[in-house]
Amino acid sequence: MILTVSNLTKRFGGVVAVDHLSFEVKEKEILGIIGPNGSGKTTTLNCINGVYRSDEGVISFEKRSLQGLLPHEIAHLGIGRTFQVPKIFKKMTVVENLLAPVLDSRESDAALRQKALQLLEEVDLALLKDNLGEELSGGQQKILELTRILMFDPKMILLDEPFAGIHPLLRTKFHEMILSLHRKGTTFILVSHDLPSLYLLSSRIIVLDNGRKIAQGSAKEIQRDDAVIEAYLGA
Amino acid sequence: MSKGLANQNRVLLGLVVLGLLFFLSGPRLPIQLSFTFYLMLWITMAISFNIIYGYTGYLPFGYVAFYGVGSYLTAVLWSRLGIPIILSIFMGGGGGILLSLIFAGTLRLRGIYFAIVNFSCAMALRILIANLPDKIAGGSFGIHLSAIYNPMISYYVMLGVMVLSIVALWRVSISRLGIALRCIRDDAQAAEVMGIDIAKTRLKAWVLSAFFPSLAGGIDAWFSGIIDPASSFNLLITTKSIVYAMFGGLGTITGPVVGAIGLYTLDYIIWGRYPLLNLLILGVMISLLVLFFPRGIIGTLTRRYPSLRRVIL
Amino acid sequence: MMMGNLLFQAILSGILLGMIYGLIGAGLNIIYGVMRVVNFAHGEFLMIAAYMVYWFSVLYRIDPLSSLLVIIPLFFLAGMVIYHLVVPRLLKSEDPEMASFLTFYGISLVITALVLIAWGADPRGLRFPYGTPSLRMGPFYLSTGRVIHFVFSSITALALALFLYRTHLGKAIRAIIQNRDAVKIVGIDPNKISSVAFGIGLMLVGMTGALIPLTFPGITPGMGASYTLIAFVVIVLGGLGNPMGSVIGGLIFGLTENISTLFLPLALSPVISFLILILIIMVRPQGFLAGTSTGT
Numbered sequence: 048m049i050l051t052v053s054n055l056t057k058r059f060g061g062v063v064a065v066d067h068l069s070f071e072v073k074e075k076e077i078l079g080i081i082g083p084n085g086s087g088k089t090t091t092l093n094c095i096n097g098v099y100r101s102d103e104g105v106i107s108f109e110k111r112s113l114q115g116l117l118p119h120e121i122a123h124l125g126i127g128r129t130f131q132v133p134k135i136f137k138k139m140t141v142v143e144n145l146l147a148p149v150l151d152s153r154e155s156d157a158a159l160r161q162k163a164l165q166l167l168e169e170v171d172l173a174l175l176k177d178n179l180g181e182e183l184s185g186g187q188q189k190i191l192e193l194t195r196i197l198m199f200d201p202k203m204i205l206l207d208e209p210f211a212g213i214h215p216l217l218r219t220k221f222h223e224m225i226l227s228l229h230r231k232g233t234t235f236i237l238v239s240h241d242l243p244s245l246y247l248l249s250s251r252i253i254v255l256d257n258g259r260k261i262a263q264g265s266a267k268e269i270q271r272d273d274a275v276i277e278a279y280l281g282a
Numbered sequence: 283m284s285k286g287l288a289n290q291n292r293v294l295l296g297l298v299v300l301g302l303l304f305f306l307s308g309p310r311l312p313i314q315l316s317f318t319f320y321l322m323l324w325i326t327m328a329i330s331f332n333i334i335y336g337y338t339g340y341l342p343f344g345y346v347a348f349y350g351v352g353s354y355l356t357a358v359l360w361s362r363l364g365i366p367i368i369l370s371i372f373m374g375g376g377g378g379i380l381l382s383l384i385f386a387g388t389l390r391l392r393g394i395y396f397a398i399v400n401f402s403c404a405m406a407l408r409i410l411i412a413n414l415p416d417k418i419a420g421g422s423f424g425i426h427l428s429a430i431y432n433p434m435i436s437y438y439v440m441l442g443v444m445v446l447s448i449v450a451l452w453r454v455s456i457s458r459l460g461i462a463l464r465c466i467r468d469d470a471q472a473a474e475v476m477g478i479d480i481a482k483t484r485l486k487a488w489v490l491s492a493f494f495p496s497l498a499g500g501i502d503a504w505f506s507g508i509i510d511p512a513s514s515f516n517l518l519i520t521t522k523s524i525v526y527a528m529f530g531g532l533g534t535i536t537g538p539v540v541g542a543i544g545l546y547t548l549d550y551i552i553w554g555r556y557p558l559l560n561l562l563i564l565g566v567m568i569s570l571l572v573l574f575f576p577r578g579i580i581g582t583l584t585r586r587y588p589s590l591r592r593v594i595l
Numbered sequence: 596m597m598m599g600n601l602l603f604q605a606i607l608s609g610i611l612l613g614m615i616y617g618l619i620g621a622g623l624n625i626i627y628g629v630m631r632v633v634n635f636a637h638g639e640f641l642m643i644a645a646y647m648v649y650w651f652s653v654l655y656r657i658d659p660l661s662s663l664l665v666i667i668p669l670f671f672l673a674g675m676v677i678y679h680l681v682v683p684r685l686l687k688s689e690d691p692e693m694a695s696f697l698t699f700y701g702i703s704l705v706i707t708a709l710v711l712i713a714w715g716a717d718p719r720g721l722r723f724p725y726g727t728p729s730l731r732m733g734p735f736y737l738s739t740g741r742v743i744h745f746v747f748s749s750i751t752a753l754a755l756a757l758f759l760y761r762t763h764l765g766k767a768i769r770a771i772i773q774n775r776d777a778v779k780i781v782g783i784d785p786n787k788i789s790s791v792a793f794g795i796g797l798m799l800v801g802m803t804g805a806l807i808p809l810t811f812p813g814i815t816p817g818m819g820a821s822y823t824l825i826a827f828v829v830i831v832l833g834g835l836g837n838p839m840g841s842v843i844g845g846l847i848f849g850l851t852e853n854i855s856t857l858f859l860p861l862a863l864s865p866v867i868s869f870l871i872l873i874l875i876i877m878v879r880p881q882g883f884l885a886g887t888s889t890g891t
Contacts, residue, residue: 098475117479119474119480122475123477128475130472134475136468148476148477150458150461150462151477196476199477339690341693343696394692398876399872399876402872409862559708559712561704561707562708562712565701565704565707567701568704569697576694
């Protein structure tokens, strides 16, 4: 197990966003998380990432507790994260965006730049390297956000709605990126409403509703699960 | 490199060389030496103020404290302990750094609270210094440094410090620290999630921004020959740093230089003839700048002509 | 005993001044609470009122309390005008709090400069128009002016409390302080209410400024700064966004300030104000009383 979440609870005022949630992530797997709006998916990612401090529960990564760690410390442990609306640096160039995660690295500027350019080549963004983040299209920004994480060779990547609002060609490209990274040994947690993509990529899926886990299993099992169907169609 | 870019670079280089020549020949020019001296001082103040406000968005409303501590430490070390003036100035700079470290804890406060606390610290410091025993700090009458009065050498020391501050800002902005600062300014949460230690980065900018005003305070003490609590901790020093840096354009290197040159020259001319107007104009400028012109000259220019961004930094 | 008398005198002074400070803070607090605007020129507005009262007295022989008939509506209207001129623009900026801080700081400089240019830097003093300048209470002396100001401030504070808690408009203002966006759902227009709130805030500071010559002799162009500072300390003590808490904050501060003069040289007493401000912000920025029963 690379990540263990036990009894995770997060409250906002009177609302319990995540309610004693427990699950595990196997090393090198792609875990999907689905659930209706407001079921606590993004909040869970935020807790793993350190953006929120959990009220109860323990999260451990590679047997090490993430309790009380700040987001940048968690990033240094090898956990990367993308957001529903891509959080790239708008007023900085594409290359500078890629350098951001590795500013603490001992490698030389030249070496880092070369690595950045190489990654940009692989995703066909090399020509835009001196453009500002805000000059990129939405789809390009999503790619940039993911590529940026690759600069520090993450062990685990948390993807929050990566397929939201991108057109089919780009979606396929994303699938390829994720699968190729997966082959190289990266673990993924994939939060998405895009069920087809999820079924395609994930080995295992957990379903959240109202902050609780209501089902888990393979794609096939989930599709037939009554509780899941009710959660999506009911209420 | 494109032809346009090469030309722009040449223009910039030309301007820099011109500027240097101007300041180097200061004492020979038919302009009052105090004008050129204080022009350099205000460029230094605006540049280093920009490091903290322009790059982190934190407004040290008590910025004058660094200048004041630098001027007082220098004066006290020289007059009470006989330490040579240049060494005293340098130690004054160290005093500023020490002060910034002592108050580093305030950096975790939200913007407006930081401004208020910083301001309160500066004002409290001023009162405390004014009430120290006269033997130590001269009370409200201050300390004389007339014995060591040397406008020529102190002028060139100021020139050196100004150049140093500009080079420092330039080096920082192209360095990893500069990238980190700009990332934080762009989207602090994204920066954090990418592994940037916001607190440590801010601290570095904070300490760096304290060094130069402290030096400037010490050199000013030497140049003018006298210091006292009211002038060393004058709130208008913070005000002018804010206005000059904002007017020129925060978050750039050329911005504070342009702003300081333009506004200080204006200040000098007006103050010479209509002293009371200065306060009025400063007040009007701050309000209008914040409301209508927050990017300043350079900021507005780079918005209109984005290609300038590569050259202007 | 000497010490006991001095202490009691200090406490008395502290209470008298505290109520006055509290009202200064209440005005600033309403302005901040309703629209997150940091009015750094608060003290300067107080100074304008003081100067107005001075000129009314010198030119027309009108006493301060009577001047209020003009000052109250004038400052209320001025508040609404300033709101409409400045605040919508501020709220659009990236950081409205900092933008308002700087803008009103600029305004404070402008006001100070104009007063300096118009009337010079020499302190002005008002001749006390209400009989004997001091009252005697056993072994204690009370300045009549302060007592009048205190009584007036207390009545105003009571009126303010009734307004905020018993009237429809007052409750709307308190609602906006709690959650500016939520009130739109209930059909309240935050903009209209905000301009009224700004008017009230300025009105309060104008009222205090009008009577300040009774409490502190000497009106100067630079006096605004210390009152702005007091206002900040008081609202931080009493809780940001909690106007009535400012009254309590004012009393706490008044007492602290006056009692500390027994132990510290007078010149150092502003340091106390600054220390209180720094300490509270570092430890509990929302204020002492935030979250208690008088708080929101």
